[in-house]
Amino acid sequence: MSSHMSEAKPATATSVGDMRRSAAAFLFAGSRGPLIGLVLLCLVLSVSTDTFLTVRNILNVMDQITVIGIMAIGMTLVILIGGIDLSVGSILAIAMMVMGYVGHPDYMNLSLPVGILAGLAVAALCGLGSGLMITAMGLPPFIATLAMMSVARGLANIITDGSQIVGFPDWFTSLSIVRHFGFVSLTVALMILLTVATGIFLKYRATGRNLYAIGGSPEVARLSGIPVRRLTNWVYAVCGLLAGLAGVVLAARLDSVQPSSGLGYELDTIAAVVIGGASLSGGVGSIGGTAVGVLIIGVLRNGLNLLGVSPFIQQIIIGVVIALAVATDAWKRRAK
């Protein structure tokens, strides 16, 4: 006995430093590399441009990442349970179109708040639909959400036969423009709030921890008495709802809705989550990491524009930076 007791010692030492480290580790689980990448990126941009590190620009960046930021929260949940959601871009579009159709004077004109609620409800239903295809029909998440991606896009188009709807009340567009307390627009505040709330949920609520368990192994989770199917449906519904919310935010930002909105956003969103350290096989990831991933993409695009880098070269740099940001993490892990 005594022999392995002593073997194990190094593990239990330094507990205070450990705890502090582990709190940080938790928030940005698996995303130290990207976090370093983000910090470096910001440093480089602060030095090489005189505009990057201005309040105004930083607020701009925050406004620019709101849509992807909100979608990435839902995607984090989905990826945590080992799923994937390709339909978020289409759900964003259908929510926008429903909102516009129900709320715009040229169409049903039931007032914008009703339109927003209708859009969000449809979005959540679409997400739930994906969830049910996975849990009740046994489809792989990739196929279920691919199907939903196609169906939701078709429906979004049918609502107005492919036309956009332009012009919403001022109170609505000002949600994303007017900066309260001198700096934060309501949409950005919403994103921050949702991020923090989801972070707390994932860390401190038993249900949040159960999502990690499902992603780690659905079988183990089931054997441990976790209602895997129910939670799975619920996660896809929330992911859909948040995509719908992102659609509402986008509508406020553009003062218009269009059925082709959000094309290709699924890849951006998944990329942000994975850059933030989540694993596509589930069970690994954090909201902090996702926030870092979203910021890396946002800051990078903003910075390259500020530097006046030509659009084609931007694509190359973005690719290289993404690889490097994640690689530092992979190296670290390997070094251990």
Add this chain to the structure above:
Amino acid sequence: MSSHMSEAKPATATSVGDMRRSAAAFLFAGSRGPLIGLVLLCLVLSVSTDTFLTVRNILNVMDQITVIGIMAIGMTLVILIGGIDLSVGSILAIAMMVMGYVGHPDYMNLSLPVGILAGLAVAALCGLGSGLMITAMGLPPFIATLAMMSVARGLANIITDGSQIVGFPDWFTSLSIVRHFGFVSLTVALMILLTVATGIFLKYRATGRNLYAIGGSPEVARLSGIPVRRLTNWVYAVCGLLAGLAGVVLAARLDSVQPSSGLGYELDTIAAVVIGGASLSGGVGSIGGTAVGVLIIGVLRNGLNLLGVSPFIQQIIIGVVIALAVATDAWKRRAK
């Protein structure tokens, strides 16, 4: 000992029927549902249109699926080893642009065959680059190929500063138009040949079997002496090469090259492979299944066009059919 010998008896009965079944099972592993879906689809279309079941239309469908069909072969290999390749659309584009730049009279004018070889070489190099990011830098395949997707697209744009190159020799464009032996164009023949060859490779070559092992468990494969890293690099290089080849075929078909070609093809290609029964966690899938997946998508689009279904409703139907085709399989598996 003897006692369990006798145990094994019931297990080894019915071997002839078994073998026949297992050959078919191998060719279309995991894709019986989609295969049934495909057959049903063809039946329905044959009855509901008088044009679907004409030689000419079937040849059209074959021509239409060539590009995705060739890319899907490489993607099958990648997915079999548990990877994913998001860069195929961009690699297709860079191969086209290199081919055009090297081979077109308005640019380097080194003759088209040289251009084709250059394009294919660049494509294979891009694939190898993804492979090395995965094996040497330890990046997840999603991130590595996402980075390559961005970089290759940027490079494809830079070659001609975003312009297309139009007009190639007649012999080149006729590759995809002239129907030899009265029915098959060279590009379709190429696709069929590659599909069959890869099918044989995966089934009868030791290296092919090793890819399944890597997908099933990279660690077990490594401990069994399989050169996992080398094969991984090789698979991504081949996937790149085939994407490049698809680019050449597309160029012949469009009689032009354009840096925006292949946008979004990655999702189509992955979808075809997954509809064909491959699992994104690796180790499961077959070329036969992939062919079924490619055909489902191709026949569906063609059929809906023949029926004159509006594009928006097409999207909805396509989503539903994909879900149903894969669901029949999932149900069958569950019933067992």
Add this chain to the structure above:
Amino acid sequence: MTVPHTIRQDQTEGSHKGLSVAGLCKSFGPIRVLTDASFDIRPGEVVALLGENGAGKSTVSNIIAGAFRPDSGTISWQGETYAPASPAAAIEAGIGMIHQELKLLPDLSVAENVYVGRMLTRNGIVDRAAMNQNASVQLRRLGLDVSPDQKVRTLRVAAQQQVEIAKALTLNARLLIFDEPTAALGSAETALLFEQIRKLKAEGMSFLYISHRLEEIAGIADRIVVMRDGRVVARHQTADIPIRRIVEDMVGRSVDRMFPPLHPPAERTVLDVRDLTSQDDSFQDVSFSVRAGEILGIAGLIGAGRTELVRAITGADAVSAGTVSVDGEVVRLDGPAAAIRAGMVLVPEDRKLQGVILDQTIGENLALGNQDHVASSGWIWPGAIKDFAEKSIARLGIKGRHDQPAGKLSGGNQQKVVIAKWIARPPKVFILDEPTRGIDVGARAAIYEVIADLARSGMAVIVVSSDLEEVLGLSHRVMVISRGRQRGILDRAEANGVAVMELATS
């Protein structure tokens, strides 16, 4: 072959408040796995469930624990009919289970694994402090002193098994099913586990205890139930039964001597290891050699570094210094492929993660290391895989068909697949890490026979084992490792339990 058995009737059947299983049947597809499983467990009782690999022990257990549904048969629990629809329902009813294959979440912490699915909360907030505290206490009782915040991924197999046990012990269950809890444990850990079981038993808790380590049964069980081919073939009212008798019940015939006779090795040295030091310091400066026809046992406590050593020798892990040579030629240690080419093979410790590909068929798994046998100039015909697989299946008595997924096999049969995979080459150096973990006595004897055969045919064999009797009975010489250092190599004559333990704890 089939020895008729008179089953002693249990007088108290059904009349108690414990668990009563009657006539359970279960098939997986066409394969009948349980034909008639019937037995009782009374409150405060430990019943050992014994049987060969594939006898159906885990299947019965899974039914009781709500993971499978039976095709027919009934269970009563605490005087009422009991038919759990899910593991959650079983846990709710007070029945928990430790599964044979580890069921942990590698990326969650130790404490979270202990409490998965039933996290402690305070005001709706996960109470990490309480979970960490309780988990630590429970783990320390089992002899594991790790931080409850640590990720389970970083733990050794033995420690993971202990976490799994702690998870079950904190369930507050009235009946716990332990499916081979000690397969990965050393004797010290086993003793601590038994202490816990006895304590809980005194509080009225019942246990169904499955193990292939027949020696430990007498020390913990009150009664014994033996299964064969999916039915209960014997019930013993006391655990104090000669092992010989139990084995006869299990395999349906008498089993002779366990360990085969050893032949003297040749003079020629096949494997020579010089000053080998691992990169992560799990062992240092190990030097030894193994001759043709010799079996070298490696003994040591859990965590001594044995696994790391044999993995390094076979190129699976990197070393920082030292050489390994086979037949006088230095082997490049840059991966398993080179080691295999040089003639060294390893049957790894963790069969599920390192040994078999669970989703592939037995035939494909067997073909994996044996392309020379199933392929000619790189071409493989499915028929060749089938023929090869059927030969291997017959040779080791694997219960399964060549086209069955390896994941569907019983644990013991999976292990046989891994061994069978390497036997065919044939290699020059054959290394087995815990070769009989989870393997039944009958098959174990067969594996010993195979190991002795390999040596007799001129291979150099290394057997790493935590089962002291096994190392001693099987080896020409025994090397003892403790805390990463080689403490000595004992000849067969001087190797006995006391001498080995003395070195192992030094």
Add this chain to the structure above:
Amino acid sequence: KDAKKIGLAVANLQANFFNQIKQSVEAYSKEKGIEVVTVDAKGDSATQVSQVEDLLTQGIDALIYIPAGATAASVPTKAAKAAGIPVINVDRNADGAPGDTFIATDSVASAKAVCDHIAKQAGGKGDMLIIHGQKGTTPEVDRSKGCGEALAAYPDIKIVGEQWSQMWSQDEGFKLTQDLLQANPSVSIIFAQADGLALGAAQAVKVANTGSKVWIAGFDGDTAALEALQKGVFDVTATQQTQGMGRMAVDAAIALVSGGTVPAEQLQDATLTTKDNVEGFIANHP
């Protein structure tokens, strides 16, 4: 005040038309000693809003704005106006928030000419396809209108299919035409609202092997398309003055920054181009 730095927000560089304007703006500004910062929205209006914000942060003196899609059109203009930066809209404009000037081709008139030409060539009858540009954009709306006006004079021409593209690109044109041809193999006239789409349509017709002549019209005068026109790949287009519009945009920026005035709308002519007069445009693009 002198203009030192101009922001150029392009809808989608994958369309040769925009790329030509971009090249013209960059070349001409260089001549004038002005720095140009170019951003490419890749057809997504949300991306473009962000990019214009970034341009404004950078302290540009004027914004040359080619809206991506129809929906976001007014937001960047409002933001620039709020920052006191003059906006020069090129090719597309927003009803709600027009730029200080709008430089574009008179698409209604030109499309009318193109459709009239192709209808005549086809003998005034037949089944016709229309491959539209991105739905709701100024040129899409105007070209549909212009073509409709022309076709009103040809009652025997029947529009049997129309579809909308997203990126105005050649492979889209190919795919859309292929789809439409499957359902309507009898088509003999195609109007594609941009040359990229027309080239794709021509290739789809070629691949479909229908055997009968199909008359194809485009729009733009893309560099590659003019050569194709010369070879007879398709039949007619309207060559827009991309080089000229690029230079006009820069001149307008200079004037507006220095406090001058420019007309609110500067519509240019596009020249009807066929095999007969294409040579001059290839040698020297307007």
